[in-house]
Amino acid sequence: MATTAAIVSIGDELLAGDVENTNASWLGTRLTEFGIDVREIRVVPDEAPTIETTVSDLSQTHTLVLTTGGLGSTPDDITIEAVADALGLPLEPNSEAREHVEAAVTEIREDHPDFRHDIETAARYPASAEIIPNHVGIAPGCICGNVYVLPGIPAEMKAVFEHVANGLEGSITSQTLYTETPESHLNTVLSEVSERFDARIGCYPTGELKRIRIVGEEETAVEDATAWLVRHPNIRRDV
């Protein structure tokens, strides 16, 4: 079985197009590098029932689910409660989370002595959650079962993800080729490579140049398909 992942990006601002969802593409790239097959990205609003249903469904169909966003302290930040509900876990005071939140708040107060933060609420995490430190912001991330809960601010999301990245391992391998041949001239060769080798083939136009991506679980199948493709005129390994 392939290691698959779904990314859930939480936030009305992403749906309204106010913020570009760079988190999902960054995570897509990193997970793909680890050989994990990203099968779905969903952007959902700051609404508890929608987040809960989405996380519950995707955690049952994918090896990993990664959420981003909704870890702040305003009323629309409801990811932690929604993930807890999705997994049927109660929220509990978490001493490790509390230490991280207190340390971050203490640091902010050095420059802004009147800074207020509801530490009790911010230190409540789903029971049995593994806390992931966040050295860039206040709210730590966490792992609950197969769900990784990450902050939404890109710098925080990346820092929290990198804390746990070395524990990730997938089974997918891929190769990329390039060609200037028009898409509509590639049909026969792309259909044939899919039939000959145990690999998925995608073709993506980027201006005059087309990128051919070969993806599979067996490294030899992907390598054989790649070697077979580059024997064709005008299909090559470099840009």
Add this chain to the structure above:
Amino acid sequence: MATTAAIVSIGDELLAGDVENTNASWLGTRLTEFGIDVREIRVVPDEAPTIETTVSDLSQTHTLVLTTGGLGSTPDDITIEAVADALGLPLEPNSEAREHVEAAVTEIREDHPDFRHDIETAARYPASAEIIPNHVGIAPGCICGNVYVLPGIPAEMKAVFEHVANGLEGSITSQTLYTETPESHLNTVLSEVSERFDARIGCYPTGELKRIRIVGEEETAVEDATAWLVRHPNIRRDV
């Protein structure tokens, strides 16, 4: 009932993070400008059953569904068939689509006389589909029921969308305010505005500045909530 929309972005390259999903955020912005409430974005792979299930589900829960991607001519471009299957419509030769495809191919052949394209296949669209011209690329978009099928290449997607944009009408209105007050100091005022007025409130950090977004179906409720918020110190209308 609010006019709601879901955007379905189709393509393995988006999931692998090879391409930033600027289409979804661009459509999110445009639809929001029309007063349409974008409730979900899904990025799905170039897989017929997944596209079919996604379009079928979302077309039943939202006023509008917009798909982007998968209209090319390589074997991984399967959106048209999948949308037809999702809506239970047969694929049929479409004379209007054929005219558009032939015109585009003729133009390409002026510079590239050996350009080949399977016009028969490219001119098959779901029965009763309304064809949307694509003057930037080869494949026209289409409207099938409440599903708008758009190309994936951003320039083509935008051009095809703009052909039908003037027919879109929503019911949502929104206002944006700005503040430098820390998020955690805004809880009381944001909770209170939600209780006082029939409007959703979001708060989005963008560096030191926080953006407060007020969204609702009743223009007066959104205006009243905005007027109430700007009476608070440090909450203002401009950046």
